[in-house]
Structure formats: C-alpha cells, structure tokens
Amino acid sequence: xxxxxxxxxxxxxxxxxxxxxxxxxxxxxxxxxxxxxxxxxxxxxxxxxxxxxxxxxxxxxxxxxxxxxxxxxxxxxxxxxxxxxxxxxxxxxxxxxxxxxxxxxxxxxxxxxxxxxxxxxxxx
Numbered sequence: 001x002x003x004x005x006x007x008x009x010x011x012x013x014x015x016x017x018x019x020x021x022x023x024x025x026x027x028x029x030x031x032x033x034x035x036x037x038x039x040x041x042x043x044x045x046x047x048x049x050x051x052x053x054x055x056x057x058x059x060x061x062x063x064x065x066x067x068x069x070x071x072x073x074x075x076x077x078x079x080x081x082x083x084x085x086x087x088x089x090x091x092x093x094x095x096x097x098x099x100x101x102x103x104x105x106x107x108x109x110x111x112x113x114x115x116x117x118x119x120x121x122x123x124x
Contacts, residue, residue, distance in 0.1 A: 010035040017070040024077035080117035081110035
C-alpha cells in the first residue's frame with residue numbers, strides 16, 4: 001500500500017458518490033475508511049490547540065457532512081458485494097452491536113461471479 005493507491009481509492013469513492021447500485025471491493029471500502037480516519041485524527045489533533053480549535057472543529061463537522069453520502073454509498077456497494085441488501089446499513093443505528101455486525105459484514109470477502117447486484121469487481 002502506498003500513498004497513491006490510498007488517494008486513488010479515496011477519490012474513486014468520492015467520484016461515485018451517487019452510485020448506490022453495483023459492488024465495491026474490500027480494498028476500496030477500507031482505503032476510504034482509513035483515509036477518513038487519518039483526516040479526522042488530524043482535525044481532532046488540530047482542534048485541541050487553543051485559539052484555532054473552534055475553527056478545526058467546525059471544519060471537522062463540515063467534512064463529516066460532506067462525506068456522509070459517499071460513505072453510505074460505498075457501504076451499500078460493499079454490502080452488495082457480500083450479497084446483502086443495502087438496508088443492512090440501518091444496523092449502524094443499533095448502538096455498538098449493530099456497528100460491529102456491519103463492520104464484520106464489510107470485512108468479509110465478496111462473492112465471486114456476477115450476482116443480482118452486478119458483476120464481480122475483482123474480475124474487471
């Protein structure tokens with residue numbers, strides 16, 4: 001894994017922010033999650049500094065709103081790759097247990113071959 005690969009996967013998710021159908025590979029999903037973690041960690045650290053903390057807290061809130069739709073879209077596509085419906089994303093509304101189950105679903109290897117949600121993303 002290098003920086004270019006991380007950035008390419010992150011930008012790919014942002015480009016497909018309106019695409020809720022199809023399938024998404026584990027790599028695409030987890031690189032997007034890693035990149036968001038790094039950005040939020042940086043904003044959180046900068047938010048601790050006196051004087052500029054309020055600014056970076058506001059930027060963090062705006063960033064979280066900006067990636068909400070792309071995050072939901074890539075999560076649904078990831079669930080499609082494991083042959084599950086996108087409604088499983090609602091599991092994140094269940095505190096702790098729902099999020100853990102959803103993360104386990106997203107960590108599973110996708111089904112090979114063409115399924116009802118589209119062609120295998122590894123094949124292309």
